[in-house]
Amino acid sequence: MSRMSRPNEAEVEWKPRTTLGMMVASGKINSMEQIFENGMRIQESEIVKHLLPDIKTQVVSVEIVQKQTDAGELTRFNALVAIGNESGWFGIGKGKASQMRNAIDKATNASYLNVIPVKLGCGSWECRCHQAHSVPFKVQGRGGSVKIELIPGPRGLGIVAGENIRNLLKLAGLKDCWSRSYGSTNTMSSTAKAIFNALRSTFVTG
Template identity: 30%
Template sequence: MAGRNDNRRGGRNDEQDSEFIDRLVHINRVAKTVKGGRNMSFAALVIVGDEKGRVGFGKGKAREVPEAIRKATEEAKKTMIRVPLREGRTLHHDVKGRHGAGKVMMRAAPPGTGVIAGGPMRAVLECLGIQDVVGKSIGTSNPYNMVRATFDALKRMESPRTVASKRGKKVADIVERRSDGASAPEALEA
């Protein structure tokens, strides 16, 4: 009977984990020199997201690769952030982020554009659930710094509703320009 309960608990745990997707961004073999020689271990960088506006990243280090990945995934789930998305598919506004020598720029894009970004930034945006965005990384290609710079940019993202509440205005006053910009192409088509 004890075996059945363990299986049930494991099944529930898998269902909880199924809401998140994880991406292994980088794995690195590291060595520590000690008196007897070198101790080899592995460092992993993992991105975890629910494709609905929540994403996190984590680092893990262990003697074996699967254990390093497991540690990184657990840390990523603990450090998740929520990012407001426009229509659940793109960013509300252009944003820049920076960490060390890593700089990233991200722009909102029209439907059908797809995720135009490279490497670690692409993994973060896909786990976040963004479908249309243009991203560019400037400076370092170090995956740790690129991921941190991307998270810095995402933390700066604000929805029109939060900006309106901070300023004491209505959402329509904040997004007025966007609606005018959208009506101009429609007027040309008519």
């Protein structure tokens, strides 16, 4: 299941509850870069929405989990949501609830709190255009039994990956890259985590 949407639909007035939120609302902090450079922790999704107004959300998957109890069969939904501004910011989140909509809302909120910066660049020896269209060097990430490798690609290549992986990489801002995947990539929770860890490596490694 995949759905793209923009946040701020029927947006309510934000009333900051944390010190960081108050600093953002008052204009003392006006970029996500400031937050990460100072090692601050984001505890309100509205902070990301405020600083990245063009961020998009994508429902990656929704699974139905049924459990037999003394009272009968209990049905719950597990949702996985990804966010990104298609320009260097990316996050994923999970949510569980008895109603699908609530599970998606919880997952969306979690994805905002898990947002990370993605370093974009041109690490392909075939290109060297010095523009931010790919990964700056080869990175890899693991999630469960899934391993993802992202390899710099020249401009015009596109994202060489399956549709699910390609959609997530586009959210992060990649336009061109090669990818290799190992394990059961149909398990989207593990695949999304592997992609998240690979993209995070662009800053951790670099």
